[in-house]
Amino acid sequence: MKATWEKIEKNLGVLEVEVEADRVAAALDKAFNKVVKKANVPGFRKGKVPRPIFESRFGVESLYQDAIDILLPEAYGEAVEQTDIFPVDRPEVDIEQFAKGQPFIFKAKITVKPEVKLGEYKGLEVPVQKAEVTDEELDAELTRLQERHAELVVVEDEAAVNGDITVIDFDGSVDGVPFEGGQAERHSLELGSNSFIPGFEEQVVGMSTGDFKDVEVTFPEAYHAAELAGKVAVFKVKLHEIKRKQLPALDDEFAKDVSEFDTLEEYKADLKAQLESRKQEELKGVRETAVVDAAAANAEVEIPEAMIASEVENMVRDFDTRLRQQGMNMDMFLSFSGQTREDLQEQMKGDAEKRVRNNLVLEVIAKEEKIEVSEDEVTQELATMAEAYKRTPEEIRSILAANGSLSSLSDEISLRKTIEFLVSNSVEVDAPAPAAEAPVEEAAAEEASAE
Template sequence: MKATWEKIEKNLGVLEVEVEVERVTAALDKAFNKVVKKANVPGFRKGKVPRAIFESRFGVESLYQDAIDILLPEAYGEAIDETDIFPVDRPEVDVEQFAKGQPFIFKAKVTVKPEVKLGEYKGLEVPVQKAEVTEEELTAELTRLQERHAELVVIEDEVAANGDITVIDFDGSVDGVPFEGGQAERHSLELGSNSFIPGFEEQVIGMGVGDLKDIEVTFPETYHAENLAGKVAVFKVKLHEIKRKQLPALDDEFAKDVSEFDTLEEYKADLKQQLESRKQDELKGVRENAVVDKASENAEIEIPESMIESEVQNMVRDFDNRLRQQGMNMDMFLSFSGQTREDLQTQMKGDAEKRVRNNLVLEVIAKTENIEVSEEEITQELATMAEAYKRTPEEIRSILTANGSIGSLNEDISLRKTIEFLVANSKEVEAVEEAAAEVSAE
């Protein structure tokens, strides 16, 4: 087989392939064995028609498309390997010649992974940030813990306030006509959660137990249900119950209830250490992102639109999986948020482009710096995954191999090592804000 690659513009080129006659003949044989099982020829049972009679009756050309379908994918794959290109989208294939006794010739217009011209990526400057925990941050964390351990108390003689959990009936209509999903009884709604149509929860605030109220809202123009988008709806609402969080007192008893410490002061000291450790991890991530972003900004690269679109789809799938883990799905999310899938994809596009760009740059840096992944590192990663999923490393390796994901594991480790390399070769500098403050003080 012969294969040649010619770049025509940016990340687009033409792959020209010529496959030898012997393989064309073999593909026609396979096509015949497939087609003959369904061929109806008087005097012969299905699958028993001689090749010569089949071709005289239907013509050898009737086998061409099946033979091309058999031969093209394997020839295309071999041509990619031979020319050492990396396609990132489906090719546009043009069959130039296919006939019995002749070579198979086709051209494929292919979008390939873009070339990356690296800029500066060593010695990049990142601002120094200290993992200090302020009293305000400690107080906020204690308040969050109070809310987590709060009791819900039924309120009888007060009106609903922001943050309360209300139990309501509602019956919605547009132009006096009820619509699907607009009715519910004894529905729990946390005011301020923004889980209902904009403007609804604000109008429940101030209602008392037993109150009836007509609440008027306007559906967003981008609402997922086109028949409701932009429409004014009226909900007849009855409030049955108000529940309010009662925070526990911040004292030694609270510390005993939520930790192994006997006093609040001991618990606060330990909590501060936890927050500092968490902030150190966060700042580590901030520094990693900073050096990767700078290395990426310094590089020259033109990203094919198909790579960005592919990454958007990956991000949507990941988001959908996270929603399902939380007991939701994409349709529910879009309904609550008043968005369409296209809206969500548009929002993700910028991050998708950045993610593709950064990964491409990191990949080239890894190659330039000869950053490789050892079998020992793969074994360690498998052991970590096995512990997390309560399986053996051998089982995890088998699953990844069967899914074709073992290569992705190698890539993930390589990217992580490359980021560590960039951080190790970066320079910490004083934050601009701090420097400016010192100059001002002088």
């Protein structure tokens, strides 16, 4: 087989392939064996029509499309490997010649992985903060732990305030007509949680046990139930009970209850060490992100739209998986947020382009610095995954091999080692690191969960 690659512009080129006539004949044989099983010819049972009679009746050309379908994928794959190119999108194939006794000739217009021209990537300055835990941060963590271990006590003679758990009946209607989901009895509602329609919880604040009140709210324009969107609703509310969190005292007894320490001072020292360790990990991630972003910014690369679109789809799938883990799905999220799938994809496009650029640059740096992945490193990674998923390393390897993902594991390790190389060859500067921004899909998931 002959294969030639000619670049015509930037990341686009034409792959011309010529396949030997004997392989065409073999593909026609396979096509005949497939088609003859369904051929109806008087005097012959299905599957028993001799080849000459079949071709005389239907013509050999009737086998061409099936033969092309058989031969084209394998020939294309071999040609890609032979010319050492990396397609990133489906090819546009033009059949130049296909006939019995003749070579098979086709051309494929292909978008390939772009070339990367590296800039400076060693000695990059990155902002670094010290992993210090302030007294305010320690106090905030202690308060959070107090709230986690708080007891709920019934409040008898006080009005409800934000943070209280209220037990209410409500009966909602629009223009005097009840609507589905607008009624409940003895429903527990935490005031300030923003789990109800905007404006509802604020009007329950100030009510006392036994009070009745008409609460008027307006459904958001993007409300998931279209028949209620933008409508004014009135809820008749009765407050049965108010429960308030009673925080435990911060003393030695609290330390004994929530930890293995006997005194609060010992517990606080350990908690501070945990917070410092957590902050070190966070700052490590910030530094890694900063040095990769800097190396990518210094490189020159034109990214094909196909690669960005593919990464966006990967991000959408990952986002959908996370939504399902939270008990939602993509349709629910889009309904709650008033967005379309296209809106979400557009929001993710910038992050997707950044991911593709960074990964391309890291791949080239790995080649430039001869960063390789040993079999021992793969084995260790498999052992780590096996421990996390409660499987054996051999089972994990088999699963990855079956999915064609074993090579991706090596790629992942290589990228990680390359990032470590960049960090170890960077220069720390005393400057505040920029606040990390949540990726579009994470921020969107949090917003949906709040609703």
